[in-house]
Amino acid sequence: MEPRNQTAILEFLLLELTDDPALQPILFSLFLSMYLVTVLGKLLIILAVNSDAPLHTPMYFFLSNLSFTDTCLSTGTIPKMLVNIHSQSYSISYTGCLSQVFFVLVFLVSENCLLTAMAYDRYVAICHPLMYTIIMNPSHCVMLVPISLFISIVDALLHTQEVLKLSFCTYR
Numbered sequence: 010m011e012p013r014n015q016t017a018i019l020e021f022l023l024l025e026l027t028d029d030p031a032l033q034p035i036l037f038s039l040f041l042s043m044y045l046v047t048v049l050g051k052l053l054i055i056l057a058v059n060s061d062a063p064l065h066t067p068m069y070f071f072l073s074n075l076s077f078t079d080t081c082l083s084t085g086t087i088p089k090m091l092v093n094i095h096s097q098s099y100s101i102s103y104t105g106c107l108s109q110v111f112f113v114l115v116f117l118v119s120e121n122c123l124l125t126a127m128a129y130d131r132y133v134a135i136c137h138p139l140m141y142t143i144i145m146n147p148s149h150c151v152m153l154v155p156i157s158l159f160i161s162i163v164d165a166l167l168h169t170q171e172v173l174k175l176s177f178c179t180y181r
Contacts, residue, residue, distance in 0.1 A: 021106050021177075023099045037094045044087045051076040051083075067145045071127045074154055075120060082116035085109060110172055114165035115158075122157030126150075 026036055058064045058073040086109055093099055101109070133144050 020100045020102050023093060023101060025099055026094070033094060033097070037091060040087065040094065041091055044083060044091070047083050048080055051080040067130045067147075067150045068127060070147075070150050071123055071130065071153075075123045075127070078116050078119050078123060082113065082120070085112040085116060107169060107172065111165050111169045114168050115161045118161035118164045119157050122160055123154070126153045126157065 027033070054076040055073045058069045089101065089105070089109065093101075130145055130150075134141050137144065
């Protein structure tokens, strides 16, 4: 069997958002401000839910976990984009790209699981109000978070493994 000619991909080239150098600082400032507003808003939600005792209910528990997941999702991609805009280096390493794919998938699937848990919480509150405290007790709510994280990690591993099977070729 003859060995095949394969070239290892070390990095991916990213497209610029604009070719105009005068717009680069504006884009950087815009994305940085949106990122900071997003992170600070989500952290304020987490702080409000954790510090106010009347908000210690299943819905707000899931909301604070959803805010944390949103923060992690934003932090997984936006800082690299900001670094690329600031340094005008439009590439990402192969392993960096794979890790971003993995973490984006983990947090997106985790968000979907948490939203499903929130929908189930509302379903129980509306359709079975007398059984609500039994069904949605704190231990069940706390268990749903690591279960959603486990499901999301397994799903992300499976999808990232499929991305590893893809072949990439490049022409510079």
